[in-house]
Amino acid sequence: MRKRAWWILPMAGAAAIGVHRARSGPSGDDRAHDRWLTVTVNRPAEEVRPGGRLPTPLRAFDERIEVDVRPAPGDRGTELAVRLKQPPGGARTSLPGRLAGQDPRQDLRLALRETKALLEAGEVLHPDTPPTSRETPGGRLVGLLVRRSGGEGVL
């Protein structure tokens, strides 16, 4: 395990920095710790929010989020930004909470990523299942980290 686990350090470090940043925004903006989550979609704005409607993966959040759609600079498509109207806080946004997948922003980030994939490529790529051909304790640990990894920003 030791021999191949070096990468957990940079990952944990990055996660800790992410959490630190998330909690210590500049004073003045009381929601600085709860920034907008954004992706750029390589499609024109009218396709990103046709008739003002939210794309499917985000519809589940419907009343709970604010949405902003604006053209990306140059030829880069459309920036799609979302954030929860009710900022999450407390234990759910702490590092353990995030590792346990309890931060609602993680689900929102995932929905954003899936929205982008659907709009651009027509489908969300699924991993192969089962993820590997047999279960081992080390493998399960990797699996745990990996499962969390589609969430908000880092981890």
Added chain:
Amino acid sequence: MKALCWEGVNKLSVENVPDPELHNDQDMIVRLIAGTTCGSDLHLIGGYIPAMRAGDIIGHEFLGEVVETGPGVRRHAVGDRVVVCSFVGCGRCWYCANDLWSLCDNTNTNPGIAQAMFGYETAGIFGYSHAMGGLRGSHAEYVRVPFADYGAFPVPEGIDDTSALFCSDSVPTGWMGADLAGVKPGDVVAVWGCGAVGQMAARAALLLGAERVISIDRIPERLAMTERYIGSETIDYTAVDVAAELRERTGGRGPDVCIEAVGMEAHSDGPAHLYDQAKQQLRLQTDRPTAVRQAIHACRKGGTVFILGVFAGAVDKFPLGAVINKGLTVRGAQMHGQRYIPMLLERMAAGQLKTAHLATHTVPLEQAPQAYDMFKHKTDGCVRAVIRPAP
């Protein structure tokens, strides 16, 4: 079906695993005709690439026959013989649309690990860890190919299986190195590494008009092969001072373009090697950048260094001073294969690119672990071992 699985550091075995299935509309299933060992697999096998799980199928450079297509596949039909790009691209994100396929936004199913390591995740690759996509590898009887319309290419009649196989990964990688390094007529190009990737980079440089190409390695049969089949000059780095030799062979200027095709497990004789190896083993650095350092040092003022060798994390003693004071351009990339494969198949059909000599060994799937051992230790003159599930 049978498949070659990674079971732990330096442990491979052939196992019975479930057959792959279509999971997305744009997927297809390919029956393997042939796959090959690649230098990148050695980094996996050695435990230098993160997020491998025991039981993961490896392999990413392959050719096969289409046996099943999802309802969203338009460009392929059952029975087609196809070569498949090792990186998976969705074809429609900004990166794919700009021919930067290995940077695709939509094909890494586990983006978080690469985000933590690199800032942003890169494209998925077959059989290359859960950090680099989480897709099963191709050293098996069958493999699932996502976004098949974009990553699989029909092989023209006249090209045999073994030759076409290398268009999956090593040929486009080498070509990309010479292309994105901006090789042009009149250039002198030096290439570190005479594996398949280095040989193809050298060949690409010649085809792009380089005046001279000088290939560097230490393994005699690889040096001889490169002279004979690629047409470049060679240097044995254990016999001479590489920087001095390159300087004198280039009229005192240094090579215009230096291409590194060695990677994170580079070898060297000097004391720096012991230092690098010790630090790598203690994980104080993750990679050994011997050839990169040498390339930066040897490059002419204002020249370009292109890194094709794979690195995963951080390196030590990086000669930043040489980069800035000599005004170098340093670039690297994983291969944007989809950008080059159709053109390369055409050149192959026209006889400009030859790859069959790379296949020094052919083995059935059952012997893949031994083939990797031979490839890793470069024994029996092995340059690439071709694995054929059904001989």
